[in-house]
Amino acid sequence: MESNRRKFLKVAGISALGIAGAKPVLNAFASEQEEEAQHADVEIRKNEKALTARQWAMVIDTRKLQSEEDLKPIIEACHKTHNVPDVMDTENAEYDEDNQRHVIKWIWEEEYKHAFPTKSTEFLDDRLKNLPFLVLCNHCENPPCVRVCPTKATFKREDGIVLMDFHRCIGCRFCMAACPYGSRSFNFRDPREFIKDEDRNPEFPTRMKGVVEKCNFCAERLAVGKQPACVEASNGAIAFGDLYDPESEVRQLLKSNYTIRRKQGLGTGPAIYYIV
Amino acid sequence: MLELTVKGSKKYFGWMALVLGVIGIGFCVYVWQLISGLQITGMSRDVSWGFYIAQLTFLVGVAASAVMLVIPHYLHNYKAFGRITILGEFLAIASVTMCLLFVIVDLGQPMRLFNVILHPTPGSVLFWDMVVLNGYLFLNLIIGWNVLEAERNQVPPPGWVKPLIYLSVPWAVSIHTVTAFLYCGLPGRGYWLTAILAPRFLSSAFAAGPSLLVLLCLLIRKISKFDPGKEQIQSLAKIITYAIILNVFFFFCELFVVFYSQIPEHMDHFKYLFTGLHGHGVLVPWMWASLGLMIFSIIMLVIPSVRKNETTLAIACIAVFAGTWIDKGMGMISGGFVPNPLHHVNEYVPTVPELVITIGVYGIGVLILTALFKMAISIKEEVAA
Numbered sequence: 225m226e227s228n229r230r231k232f233l234k235v236a237g238i239s240a241l242g243i244a245g246a247k248p249v250l251n252a253f254a255s256e257q258e259e260e261a262q263h264a265d266v267e268i269r270k271n272e273k274a275l276t277a278r279q280w281a282m283v284i285d286t287r288k289l290q291s292e293e294d295l296k297p298i299i300e301a302c303h304k305t306h307n308v309p310d311v312m313d314t315e316n317a318e319y320d321e322d323n324q325r326h327v328i329k330w331i332w333e334e335e336y337k338h339a340f341p342t343k344s345t346e347f348l349d350d351r352l353k354n355l356p357f358l359v360l361c362n363h364c365e366n367p368p369c370v371r372v373c374p375t376k377a378t379f380k381r382e383d384g385i386v387l388m389d390f391h392r393c394i395g396c397r398f399c400m401a402a403c404p405y406g407s408r409s410f411n412f413r414d415p416r417e418f419i420k421d422e423d424r425n426p427e428f429p430t431r432m433k434g435v436v437e438k439c440n441f442c443a444e445r446l447a448v449g450k451q452p453a454c455v456e457a458s459n460g461a462i463a464f465g466d467l468y469d470p471e472s473e474v475r476q477l478l479k480s481n482y483t484i485r486r487k488q489g490l491g492t493g494p495a496i497y498y499i500v
Numbered sequence: 501m502l503e504l505t506v507k508g509s510k511k512y513f514g515w516m517a518l519v520l521g522v523i524g525i526g527f528c529v530y531v532w533q534l535i536s537g538l539q540i541t542g543m544s545r546d547v548s549w550g551f552y553i554a555q556l557t558f559l560v561g562v563a564a565s566a567v568m569l570v571i572p573h574y575l576h577n578y579k580a581f582g583r584i585t586i587l588g589e590f591l592a593i594a595s596v597t598m599c600l601l602f603v604i605v606d607l608g609q610p611m612r613l614f615n616v617i618l619h620p621t622p623g624s625v626l627f628w629d630m631v632v633l634n635g636y637l638f639l640n641l642i643i644g645w646n647v648l649e650a651e652r653n654q655v656p657p658p659g660w661v662k663p664l665i666y667l668s669v670p671w672a673v674s675i676h677t678v679t680a681f682l683y684c685g686l687p688g689r690g691y692w693l694t695a696i697l698a699p700r701f702l703s704s705a706f707a708a709g710p711s712l713l714v715l716l717c718l719l720i721r722k723i724s725k726f727d728p729g730k731e732q733i734q735s736l737a738k739i740i741t742y743a744i745i746l747n748v749f750f751f752f753c754e755l756f757v758v759f760y761s762q763i764p765e766h767m768d769h770f771k772y773l774f775t776g777l778h779g780h781g782v783l784v785p786w787m788w789a790s791l792g793l794m795i796f797s798i799i800m801l802v803i804p805s806v807r808k809n810e811t812t813l814a815i816a817c818i819a820v821f822a823g824t825w826i827d828k829g830m831g832m833i834s835g836g837f838v839p840n841p842l843h844h845v846n847e848y849v850p851t852v853p854e855l856v857i858t859i860g861v862y863g864i865g866v867l868i869l870t871a872l873f874k875m876a877i878s879i880k881e882e883v884a885a
Contacts, residue, residue: 325544325846334842341843342765359842368687374626375615394615395538395608398626400548404688404841410548410608413539433537434608487841490687 273449277466279365279384280441281495282452283477284358288461292356295333299358301457302331305442307430309418326412330439331360331454340486352500358462360454361386361407361439362486365493369399369408378436384467384495385441393435400436404487405494408438467495501649504878505871511723512874519867526860529853530605538608540853547837547848551858552606554833556599558708558825559865560679561701563595563636565709567672568739574665580735584728586651586876587720588713589644594869595709596637596675601861603630625681632675639668644872652879676701683836691769691836694757700750701828706743708824710736711817718814720873726880730810737813741801744820748794772845773835780845783835786826793823 270276289295303310308330311323337344339357363386370380377392378399400408414433424430428444431437442452450456455464465472474497477483483497533540543550569588572578604610621627643664650657680698683689714736717728758766771777773787797819806812834848850858 322539325542325546326539327545329545338842338844341841372624372626372686374621374624374630375612375619376621377615392612392615392619393609394612396603396606396626397548397608398624398682400545401683401689401837402686404686406546406841409545411537412541412543413537432609436608487688492687 271448275446275449275451277383277472278468279466279495280363280446281384281465281467281474281497282441282455283463283474283481283483283497283499285461285463285477285481285499286355286357287499288459289356289358292333294461295356295358298454298457298462299331299333301453302439304423305425305445305453306330306428306440307415307419307425308437309415311413311415311418326410328409328411328415328437330409330437331358333357334359340484342487342489343484357498358454359405359407359486360496361441362405362492362494362496363439363441365495366491368402368404368492372398372402374398381443383446385443386438387440387443388437390429390431390435390437395434395436397436404490404492408436410436501645501652501875501879504875507878508874512870516867516870519863519870523860523863523867526857526863529856530860532853533605533857534610538606540851542849542851542854544846544848546840546844546846547834549606549833549837550848551829551850551854552602554829555858555861556602556606557679557701557832558828559595559599559602560633560676561705561824561828562709562712563592563599564672564676564702564705565713566592566640567669568706568710568736568743569713570665570669570672572735574662575669578735580729580731583880584713584717584732586644586648587716587728587873588709589640589647590872590876591709591713591716591869592640592672593637593644593872594865596633596640597868598861598865599633600637601864602858605857605861625678625685629675629678629682632671632678636668636671636675639664639671643668648876648879651883654883673702676705683832688841689836690763690765690767693766694754696750696754700747700754703743703747703750704824704828707740707747707820710740710743711820711824714740714817715814715821716873718810720877724877724881726877726884733810733813734808737801737807737816740817740820741798741807744794744801744824745798747824748791748798751791768839768843769835772838773831777839778845780838780847782847782849783831787831790823790826790831793819793826797823 289298302308308328311326311328333356336348336352336355336357339359363384365384367378367380367386369378370386373379374396375392375394377389377394379387379389381387395410397410400410411431411433416430416432419430442450442454445452451464452462455462463473463477465474467474469475477499478497481499483499485494485497488494529540541550541552566585566588569581569585573581573585604613607613616627616630643661646661647657677698680701683692684694684697686692714733717733717736721727755770758770768777772781773783775781776784797816800806800812800816800819806816838847839845
């Protein structure tokens with residue numbers, strides 16, 4: 225008797241759990257089907273002016289970027305276009321150290337020894353020693369960040385751009401551990417607090433706290449036929465084009481100049497080339 | 501059997517209330533973290549994983565160590581461990597639960613957690629970590645529960661449990677291997693980029709877990725009528741001895757490769773941890789303490805008379821546990837992030853809120869462990885009576 229009742233309660237309990245547990249799963253399936261049905265009617269068309277490529281790449285001519293002043297407008301153009309918060313821009317200086325830890329960067333400057341730590345030497349020539357280097361996401365051909373992402377929130381697009389879905393990212397930061405270039409930033413806090421209304425670009429989404437972000441090679445601008453913001457602001461110091469199109473500007477530059485890439489030995493296939 | 505967890509002495513309920521209080525405080529701070537984001541932690545753009553993930557790493561090891569009881573008991577038919585295998589399995593349940601909670605408190609967007617299931621990505625090691633951790637939790641729940649129930653009813657456990665027990669052996673190895681693969685497959689992180697990482701993790705786990713179990717057994721003997729047994733504790737002590745020696749040996753293998761090859765990207769992390777780098781070295785005293793504790797414990801454990809004396813054994817176990825905890829729970833994760841891939845040295849120190857949340861999660865583990873151990877011990881007392 226005792227054992228029968230116990231058994232019944234057990235079965236009843238497990239069944240209740242099963243039903244409760246299965247419901248959201250069933251719902252998820254249902255909504256997926258609905259979504260598919262909706263998608264069937266929608267044809268996604270590319271903008272006629274959209275720029276396409278097999279692997280977008282960039283050649284940065286450091287001979288044309290001599291000083292911090294030359295880099296500043298480029299960085300500003302990018303960060304403004306993409307609503308990248310300037311967390312250092314506060315009146316409250318006592319939080320500076322904290323803010324420094326939470327800084328968001330899509331494109332920024334580094335010294336040679338930091339941009340190319342494996343190539344650095346004590347007896348570097350004076351020009352390189354003092355030259356500011358622009359660094360950004362390398363949109364690797366074989367990106368480790370994409371490999372590790374548990375939700376496909378970071379993915380490689382057919383045109384080679386390593387893109388992020390800010391709405392899918394769970395903020396596990398595995399991609400930040402995987403990136404050998406430190407190209408990724410995490411929103412440790414609400415970034416919107418640091419974007420003034422008058423500075424906000426309504427054409428590009430702002431992010432919420434708890435997600436990772438990085439350079440997107442201006443996918444949203446390429447889609448409407450525009451060059452990336454940094455390229456536009458660089459006065460010809462940055463070239464952008466299809467790595468697999470022999471006629472592209474980047475290929476012409478690669479053919480006629482010696483270029484280096486960051487941590488090439490890791491096999492990630494970085495798509496940012498530097499003329500030094 | 502669960503009814504046994506709500507029957508007990510005043511002391512038992514007092515302890516549970518205390519633990520619940522700690523959990524409550526941790527939870528409040530977690531709500532604060534949910535509202536204001538991970539900015540309340542010490543993590544940064546450069547050190548993007550900190551204390552939470554480090555505790556996850558350490559506790560996966562404690563969980564996996566249940567296999568050190570399961571193998572002798574079920575594969576070698578070592579009957580003595582029949583008395584305490586359940587304690588190992590219940591320790592595993594509490595530890596894995598803490599692991600999963602540490603993943604959750606570390607997420608920037610925890611409400612999107614189920615994206616991992618909605619968009620399964622077999623190429624991601626984190627996806628597999630979720631699979632093996634949850635699988636291990638359920639395996640131990642099912643096995644532990646059924647074996648204990650059978651013991652209570654004084655019948656042999658149902659036959660279908662056996663295959664699950666055999667499955668739990670490689671599964672235990674897998675949880676810590678996969679956890680090591682989270683780190684050792686990343687191209688730009690020299691500290692972790694080593695094939696010895698998974699073996700190191702396992703060896704330190706098989707030292708730390710049984711050490712904790714020995715301490716728990718000694719405690720159980722003191723506060724309950726159930727005696728886990730002298731022989732059992734001594735067998736655990738031998739396992740700990742082998743495991744901690746292996747762990748230090750693996751560490752020296754790593755040191756040799758790193759410092760004889762002299763490849764800077766690999767050396768710099770060790771330099772940061774053990775001597776400091778460019779004037780930064782918050783972890784230096786800790787890392788030496790860790791190594792010192794492990795070597796000290798080896799010296800104690802290899803001397804038979806010291807190992808056989810339960811008082812000195814307890815001291816050795818504390819040394820093993822503390823040494824391996826510092827190594828994994830403090831050095832392993834931030835050591836891999838400093839210096840960063842651009843060779844900037846930005847250190848990590850956990851903040852008070854971060855520590856309070858961590859203690860809160862440990863509180864949940866202690867709560868589960870107390871309840872489960874209470875259940876197991878009550879049944880052992882019942883059967884003996």
